[in-house]
Amino acid sequence: MDSRTQLTSSPFPVAETVCPVLKNDWVNDLYKHLIVEAPHGAAHSEPGQFFHLLCPTIGDKAPFYRRPMSIYRIDKAQGRLEFLYKIVGTGTATLAQLEAGETLNILGPLGRRFDFAKRARHIVQVARGVGLATLAPVAEAAGKLGIRTTAVLSARTPRHLMSVEYLRSMNAEVITVTDSEGTSDVAAVERIVRRLIEKEGGDFLVTCGSNRLLQLVQRLGREYGIAGEVALEQHMGCGNGMCFACVREFHAPEGGITYRRVCWEGPVFDIQEAVSW
Amino acid sequence: MVDMRVRIGSIELKNPVMPGSGTMGEGLAHVMDLNRIGAIVTKTITPDKREGCPPPRMVEYRDGSLMAIGIPCKGPDYYIDEILPHYREYGTPVVCSVSAPSVEAFGNLAAKLSVPGVSVIEANISCPNLEEDGRAFGMDAEASARVIRRLKEMTDRPVWAKLTPNITDIAAVAQAVEAAGADAITCANAMLGMAVDVESFQPALGNITGGMTGPCMRPVILRMAWQVARAVKIPIIGSGGMASANDALEYLMVGCSAVQIGTVNFIHPTAMLDVIEGIEAFCRRKGIARVSELTGAMRSRKEYREQQAA
Numbered sequence: 356m357d358s359r360t361q362l363t364s365s366p367f368p369v370a371e372t373v374c375p376v377l378k379n380d381w382v383n384d385l386y387k388h389l390i391v392e393a394p395h396g397a398a399h400s401e402p403g404q405f406f407h408l409l410c411p412t413i414g415d416k417a418p419f420y421r422r423p424m425s426i427y428r429i430d431k432a433q434g435r436l437e438f439l440y441k442i443v444g445t446g447t448a449t450l451a452q453l454e455a456g457e458t459l460n461i462l463g464p465l466g467r468r469f470d471f472a473k474r475a476r477h478i479v480q481v482a483r484g485v486g487l488a489t490l491a492p493v494a495e496a497a498g499k500l501g502i503r504t505t506a507v508l509s510a511r512t513p514r515h516l517m518s519v520e521y522l523r524s525m526n527a528e529v530i531t532v533t534d535s536e537g538t539s540d541v542a543a544v545e546r547i548v549r550r551l552i553e554k555e556g557g558d559f560l561v562t563c564g565s566n567r568l569l570q571l572v573q574r575l576g577r578e579y580g581i582a583g584e585v586a587l588e589q590h591m592g593c594g595n596g597m598c599f600a601c602v603r604e605f606h607a608p609e610g611g612i613t614y615r616r617v618c619w620e621g622p623v624f625d626i627q628e629a630v631s632w
Numbered sequence: 633m634v635d636m637r638v639r640i641g642s643i644e645l646k647n648p649v650m651p652g653s654g655t656m657g658e659g660l661a662h663v664m665d666l667n668r669i670g671a672i673v674t675k676t677i678t679p680d681k682r683e684g685c686p687p688p689r690m691v692e693y694r695d696g697s698l699m700a701i702g703i704p705c706k707g708p709d710y711y712i713d714e715i716l717p718h719y720r721e722y723g724t725p726v727v728c729s730v731s732a733p734s735v736e737a738f739g740n741l742a743a744k745l746s747v748p749g750v751s752v753i754e755a756n757i758s759c760p761n762l763e764e765d766g767r768a769f770g771m772d773a774e775a776s777a778r779v780i781r782r783l784k785e786m787t788d789r790p791v792w793a794k795l796t797p798n799i800t801d802i803a804a805v806a807q808a809v810e811a812a813g814a815d816a817i818t819c820a821n822a823m824l825g826m827a828v829d830v831e832s833f834q835p836a837l838g839n840i841t842g843g844m845t846g847p848c849m850r851p852v853i854l855r856m857a858w859q860v861a862r863a864v865k866i867p868i869i870g871s872g873g874m875a876s877a878n879d880a881l882e883y884l885m886v887g888c889s890a891v892q893i894g895t896v897n898f899i900h901p902t903a904m905l906d907v908i909e910g911i912e913a914f915c916r917r918k919g920i921a922r923v924s925e926l927t928g929a930m931r932s933r934k935e936y937r938e939q940q941a942a
């Protein structure tokens with residue numbers, strides 16, 4: 356499909372584009388940081404949305420479908436998109452082999468963004484693992500609207516807290532907790548979030564990357580009567596609402612359980628409608 | 633200029649390329665202009681509301697995937713009020729795929745969905761027939777024919793019969809639906825398969841079995857399209873494993889008048905446009921004026937040799 360190597364732009368908001376890789380470097384032993392030149396994507400992206408990446412086929416590693424990755428940073432000025440990803444299997448392993456100067460075929464932006472603009476004055480982020488990537492652009496976008504952000508970042512070790520500098524540069528307050536320092540148990544995070552709500556005016560909760568933290572944030576959201584959103588993951592086919600492969604269970608507003616597509620109705624969902632796993 | 637129009641019974645399509653049912657959606661309109669494809673084929677509608685199969689719904693392979701989606705559906709009223717309006721604005725005919733658990737219900741559903749904006753009814757007869765112990769209608773020539781006869785009584789729209797490949801003698805079913813009045817045949821739906829997650833000793837799919845689709849299926853379904861083409865006179869729409877113009881040309885040459893692109897839309901949402909452009913370029917290169925001349929244009933190896941010698 357040679358015609359596709361020419362794809363750089365599109366009159367449509369969602370597009371398949373072929374992007375030069377500017378950087379694809381390790382940030383620690385598990386994660387890589389990918390930067391691509393993507394003027395179309397950067398122009399149309401919003402925090403919480405994702406791109407569906409066509410990970411290359413290398414040897415016997417042939418990922419058939421694309422792999423969804425949250426946008427870690429949207430650089431509209433330079434027309435760049437950044438991703439932060441963990442190598443877990445076939446697709447991320449071949450993605451990790453891309454080098455600066457090569458190209459990557461991306462499809463997006465896809466999915467529903469975080470919706471805090473009219474609802475928040477002080478966003479409290481609670482992120483772990485992949486969630487660090489997903490929630491990072493919230494701080495930048497919120498800052499532009501004069502909304503304050505405090506990010507509670509959880510990781511195995513301090514080395515795995517990847518977005519601290521970036522978030523601080525966006526004027527977010529950052530609180531870190533780690534397993535290795537013994538500070539990341541749910542009770543400890545609960546004390547921090549309660550303080551942010553009670554003493555600092557935290558009025559909107561966003562979370563991603565941990566089931567236990569989702570349950571915590573759901574419980575606190577209910578108790579204090581504050582809204583929030585969660586970004587969820589599921590194995591995806593098309594990423595564009597068409598195949599219905601990436602459904603998860605949700606509490607239906609009329610009661611009972613319903614399936615929703617993570618790629619189309621999400622990946623950002625109301626915190627109370629999400630079913631923890 | 634290549635004339636890309638094709639005729640499927642009483643309707644004319646601006647080109648022979650359309651999506652397979654269940655492999656396009658509203659999301660496609662965010663990526664491309666739906667005016668450019670030959671037809672819009674909507675996901676199968678059932679009379680009842682369905683949530684679909686429990687996840688996991690997908691297993692992927694090197695060149696295809698196994699999916700058990702289970703036709704989630706919000707019912708015919710939702711289709712008419714919420715789905716169809718998205719597609720009416722395009723100058724592209726809408727093919728409405730239907731499925732039901734009984735012959736009677738098939739007919740009533742098609743009648744209900746024969747509303748302005750729906751040009752064709754495609755009968756997805758791969759679904760279980762509740763009157764026959766859940767055996768798919770499409771696995772039985774007589775049951776398939778009964779569905780088509782009923783649909784022809786209940787709607788004035790052309791009826792396309794979409795056959796299942798999960799059968800030994802597909803030509804027999806093709807002949808039965810032709811005799812029952814089908815205006816065209818779509819060949820074919822997904823092949824049944826399954827997978828086991830050996831680490832956890834569980835079926836890999838929530839539904840245990842699923843439909844295998846994608847490029848790996850092309851040789852098998854292409855063979856079926858060829859068998860159907862030799863057995864019937866009505867137009868055939870190929871559906872199975874096409875990823876490129878070349879793949880679509882194979883289907884046209886074995887006797888199809890049009891093609892449906894399915895799984896590949898999930899990876900390259902504008903794949904249909906590449907297929908259209910590629911077919912047109914092929915016709916130009918070969919000096920073919922009308923794409924319809926490609927239908928059944930495959931010749932025997934002997935015939936080819938003789939022509940070369942002459």
Ligand SMILES: Cc1cc2nc3c(=O)[nH]c(=O)nc-3n(C[C@H](O)[C@H](O)[C@H](O)COP(=O)(O)OP(=O)(O)OC[C@H]3O[C@@H](n4cnc5c(N)ncnc54)[C@H](O)[C@@H]3O)c2cc1C
Binds near residue numbers: 422426440442443590
């Ligand atoms: C909207 C969205 C945004 C995402 N953002 C990021 C991100 O910013 N950074 C990041 O590192 N990852 C992110 N992910 C997860 C990422 O898509 C998967 O890790 C990736 O698809 C795995 O591909 P693979 O081929 O390497 O693994 P595979 O070989 O496909 O799978 C390896 C293992 O991981 C499991 N697995 C694969 N995908 C998922 C999934 N989506 N959910 C649960 N289990 C899975 C498989 O079952 C298998 O056990 C996101 C996922 C979604 C849905």
Ligand SMILES: Cc1cc2nc3c(=O)[nH]c(=O)nc-3n(C[C@H](O)[C@H](O)[C@H](O)COP(=O)(O)O)c2cc1C
Binds near residue numbers: 699701821843872
């Ligand atoms: C996720 C998925 C959903 C599908 N849904 C339907 C459906 O609702 N009705 C139907 O008749 N066929 C359905 N199909 C079958 C396709 O229309 C097509 O016939 C089949 O996938 C073979 O073509 P392909 O190999 O190009 O995908 C579905 C296929 C897939 C992969």
